[in-house]
Amino acid sequence: MKKSLVLAFILASLTACDQGKKEALKEEPSKKTESSKIAPPSEADIPAFLKENPNDLSGLRHTHSHKGYQQFDFNTVVDIDKLKKTKGKLYSSKEDVMKVLMGGVKNPTGDKELWKEGLMFEGVEPMPWLESAANWFPRTEKVQPNEMRITFMGTSPVIRPGQMNTSIYVELGNGDNFIFDIGEGSIANYAAAGLALNELTKVFITHLHVDHFGSLPYLYEFGGWAGRWHEPLTVYGPSGASEEYGTRWMVDGMLKMLNWHTDAFDVFPSGNAIRVVEFDFKDDGGVIYEKDGAKVIHWRRSHAKDGASGYRLDWKTPDGKSLCFVWTGDGRPSMLDLKYAKGCDVYVTEIQTEVIGLSSIVQGVPPFLGRYTVDTHHTPGYAAGWLANQIKPRMFLTTHMPFDPYINEETVAQVREHWKGPYHFGAPDGIVVNVTPDQIWVREGILPDYPNNRAPQFDMRDGKDFVVPHPRHARKDIQQQEIRDLEVDPDNYYPKDYKPELLTEWPTKGDLVMPAEQIPESMKKGMGEAARDRAKAREAHGLDTN
Numbered sequence: 127m128k129k130s131l132v133l134a135f136i137l138a139s140l141t142a143c144d145q146g147k148k149e150a151l152k153e154e155p156s157k158k159t160e161s162s163k164i165a166p167p168s169e170a171d172i173p174a175f176l177k178e179n180p181n182d183l184s185g186l187r188h189t190h191s192h193k194g195y196q197q198f199d200f201n202t203v204v205d206i207d208k209l210k211k212t213k214g215k216l217y218s219s220k221e222d223v224m225k226v227l228m229g230g231v232k233n234p235t236g237d238k239e240l241w242k243e244g245l246m247f248e249g250v251e252p253m254p255w256l257e258s259a260a261n262w263f264p265r266t267e268k269v270q271p272n273e274m275r276i277t278f279m280g281t282s283p284v285i286r287p288g289q290m291n292t293s294i295y296v297e298l299g300n301g302d303n304f305i306f307d308i309g310e311g312s313i314a315n316y317a318a319a320g321l322a323l324n325e326l327t328k329v330f331i332t333h334l335h336v337d338h339f340g341s342l343p344y345l346y347e348f349g350g351w352a353g354r355w356h357e358p359l360t361v362y363g364p365s366g367a368s369e370e371y372g373t374r375w376m377v378d379g380m381l382k383m384l385n386w387h388t389d390a391f392d393v394f395p396s397g398n399a400i401r402v403v404e405f406d407f408k409d410d411g412g413v414i415y416e417k418d419g420a421k422v423i424h425w426r427r428s429h430a431k432d433g434a435s436g437y438r439l440d441w442k443t444p445d446g447k448s449l450c451f452v453w454t455g456d457g458r459p460s461m462l463d464l465k466y467a468k469g470c471d472v473y474v475t476e477i478q479t480e481v482i483g484l485s486s487i488v489q490g491v492p493p494f495l496g497r498y499t500v501d502t503h504h505t506p507g508y509a510a511g512w513l514a515n516q517i518k519p520r521m522f523l524t525t526h527m528p529f530d531p532y533i534n535e536e537t538v539a540q541v542r543e544h545w546k547g548p549y550h551f552g553a554p555d556g557i558v559v560n561v562t563p564d565q566i567w568v569r570e571g572i573l574p575d576y577p578n579n580r581a582p583q584f585d586m587r588d589g590k591d592f593v594v595p596h597p598r599h600a601r602k603d604i605q606q607q608e609i610r611d612l613e614v615d616p617d618n619y620y621p622k623d624y625k626p627e628l629l630t631e632w633p634t635k636g637d638l639v640m641p642a643e644q645i646p647e648s649m650k651k652g653m654g655e656a657a658r659d660r661a662k663a664r665e666a667h668g669l670d671t672n
């Protein structure tokens with residue numbers, strides 16, 4: 127954070143913008159939609175270069191394939207007769223070579239469908255552009271034009287250092303990104319994943335339990351401080367049984383809670399605009415977001431109180447196919463889940479493994495409390511597996527789960543009672559899922575404990591003005607002169623001959639506006655990267671890049 131602070135000061139001294147209005151922009155609740163069905167994707171216009179290689183983004187590294195020896199075809203690769211004639215060397219027989227190369231892997235299945243080992247399913251394999259099949263490292267791989275990348279930024283209802291509260295980040299190959307739930311502490315993992323806070327402008331909240339929105343105040347304030355100056359933070363969320371149980375009420379309350387903070391941060395260039403899109407929670411299948419080939423619908427979940435919702439994101443890839451992600455949020459297994467999640471590529475449900483007795487021994491919690499909580503609010507492990515087997519996703523993940531050695535085995539056992547297909551935990555924090563129409567792969571992301579925060583991101587392509595808004599307050603507006611006068615004279619603590627020029631007042635009178643062309647290259651490189659990537663991604667989709 128220190129680095130960003132310093133950077134913000136540098137930025138501010140260079141540039142400045144409009145005195146935006148400190149108000150929550152509000153929208154009408156979404157209109158009911160006639161169709162509760164997801165329309166099949168239509169054939170999209172595919173740019174020529176994508177037809178040739180749908181996975182290519184020019185200028186990006188494609189290091190190696192991980193297909194390896196699984197796909198090794200001895201007959202086309204090795205000519206044993208030719209080898210035998212070479213320089214009198216004695217080569218091993220085809221049978222011996224195959225025994226070694228294929229040993230431990232080949233499992234003759236014949237016509238019979240056997241139980242698959244681990245994640246070894248058709249199409250469950252790493253894409254060639256992944257730097258490692260084992261781990262994801264922040265900012266080492268670009269999301270490809272036909273790819274969806276899903277990262278679990280918070281994975282547990284019980285917050286603890288290894289697991290923040292629930293949050294799932296979804297990036298699309300068209301440069302767009304979505305946050306689904308933003309539980310307490312999860313924002314730290316966004317920073318660790320190499321994201322600037324002002325890249326995050328859309329949050330979809332499933333319900334108003336605090337373990338699903340606890341990081342919203344931080345994202346709102348510090349994202350506004352760290353460069354989200356020109357567009358609002360948009361919060362999508364359900365209505366409740368009455369007004370005071372809806373998302374807008376929560377956001378209004380949050381703004382009240384943050385009153386001091388917001389006013390204090392107004393000595394900086396800061397973005398205070400927040401937009402609430404509160405939808406009618408009863409409108410099962412209603413569309414609440416539709417842009418650039420991406421569409422989000424919602425439906426009711428049974429979670430002890432009206433308002434809890436599940437989300438489905440459908441997105442058309444440039445090759446005319448579609449990818450789908452479902453996050454159920456919390457709730458009991460429901461027939462609506464089957465209806466709206468059916469056939470989705472990546473189905474993510476919450477799960478509560480049935481270990482009531484065991485947990486009560488380990489944690490000392492009376493069993494009835496666990497039993498009652500699960501039976502009124504949550505999806506038991508067996509139910510999760512049953513749902514998956516109905517929905518038949520290409521990859522099934524469970525999250526909102528404690529990642530504990532004494533529970534994990536039981537979780538798998540309960541899910542496997544019904545679902546024999548591709549399955550992975552969406553836990554602990556940092557699990558990454560890469561999805562294309564043909565392949566899907568799940569890895570553990572390596573999130574550093576002490577990441578350097580990514581610089582605020584701006585569109586610094588040539589022709590774009592860089593605008594820093596003027597702060598709404600001067601310090602003197604919100605602070606007594608007396609307490610400022612009592613500040614120790616810096617001459618008392620700075621070493622002799624060290625005399626920095628202190629920046630005690632905002633250095634400019636109005637907004638600072640400068641053409642991006644005049645910004646130092648090093649700054650453009652660090653602060654303009656996301657916009658450049660996004661433009662490239664949008665271009666690949668034939669979308670407007672301005």
Ligand SMILES: [Zn+2]
Nearest residue numbers: 283335337456
């Ligand atoms: Zn929860």
Ligand SMILES: [Zn+2]
Nearest residue numbers: 333335429456
């Ligand atoms: Zn909940």
